[in-house]
Amino acid sequence: MTAELIRGAPIAGALRREVSAAVEAADITPRLVNVVVGDAGASAAYLNAMDKAATKRGIESRRVELPGDVNQAALADAVVELGNDPEVHGLMIQLPLPKGLDAGAVTALVPAAKDVDGLTRDSLGAVLAGERRHTAPATAAAVVEMLCSDDRFSPAGRHVVIVGRSLVVGRPLAAMLGGYGQGGDATVTLCHSRTPDLASHTRRGEIIVMAVGVKHLLTPEMVTPGAIVVDVGTHAIEVDGRWTLTGDVHPDVAEVAGYLTPVPGGVGTVTTSILMRHVAAAALPGALPAAW
Numbered sequence: 001m002t003a004e005l006i007r008g009a010p011i012a013g014a015l016r017r018e019v020s021a022a023v024e025a026a027d028i029t030p031r032l033v034n035v036v037v038g039d040a041g042a043s044a045a046y047l048n049a050m051d052k053a054a055t056k057r058g059i060e061s062r063r064v065e066l067p068g069d070v071n072q073a074a075l076a077d078a079v080v081e082l083g084n085d086p087e088v089h090g091l092m093i094q095l096p097l098p099k100g101l102d103a104g105a106v107t108a109l110v111p112a113a114k115d116v117d118g119l120t121r122d123s124l125g126a127v128l129a130g131e132r133r134h135t136a137p138a139t140a141a142a143v144v145e146m147l148c149s150d151d152r153f154s155p156a157g158r159h160v161v162i163v164g165r166s167l168v169v170g171r172p173l174a175a176m177l178g179g180y181g182q183g184g185d186a187t188v189t190l191c192h193s194r195t196p197d198l199a200s201h202t203r204r205g206e207i208i209v210m211a212v213g214v215k216h217l218l219t220p221e222m223v224t225p226g227a228i229v230v231d232v233g234t235h236a237i238e239v240d241g242r243w244t245l246t247g248d249v250h251p252d253v254a255e256v257a258g259y260l261t262p263v264p265g266g267v268g269t270v271t272t273s274i275l276m277r278h279v280a281a282a283a284l285p286g287a288l289p290a291a292w
Helices: 008-024 041-056 071-083 103-107 121-128 139-147 169-177 197-200 251-255 267-283
Strands: 031-037 059-066 088-094 159-163 187-191 207-210 229-230 235-239 242-246
Touching: 008 041, 008 139, 008 267, 031 169, 031 235, 031 267, 041 267, 059 071, 071 088, 071 103, 088 103, 088 267, 103 121, 121 169, 139 169, 139 229, 139 267, 159 197, 169 187, 187 197, 187 251
Parallel strands: 031 059, 031 088, 159 187, 159 207, 207 229
Antiparallel strands: 235 242
């Protein structure tokens, strides 16, 4: 068996067209601001891709860059000022912050309506309560979007095993897939790096979502033949002198799984488009259908 790939490009393309149509019909320009403290480092490529995607959708994306030695009070003041600016519709804080800064306290200052990254307690609480806003964590929402893109992947009535318990993916995704209605109605098992005998859980999964951040952790013997495998992990590796990306799923899993999201070209591709939809929805209430 060789897994059929669940590619992100067609799903992301449909999202982009939806966002572009909504923005084109509006009389305001949605605006996204990313707060970057110190050197963007590993986030630079992600930010550049976000800026490019936004421009193509008619969304203005800019950065507020603060020095790496900024103190907590000055950072908080900058975030509060941006949060109060009516011209800013989406506000994101690039994490991790430099040592000595309280990321939780800073994130809490982002207004709920502008939390397009879905990391405030208000946004996470809404996910747990089953409130479908445009402020769910974008990566978790991307996984749901991919599973809902085809009836063959639908989580409804299936046993989903999620490996990874972060607030960015694992925990909110468990609430989303285990909730009611479209994208939900699954039975969810949430595992993590300290789960004993992880393979005994993953082998029971009809759908496996790997979001633990450990390269190639999921191996073929951990997967039941025909399972749907979603790989959220992203790791840079060197192959034949060139750098590329790989995920939390070992490449040989493709010989066992029925369906598999590729890395690159899978969840990450959809995540950027989800973010653009969140920004457009924040700027244009009611212009886009309700979704996670």
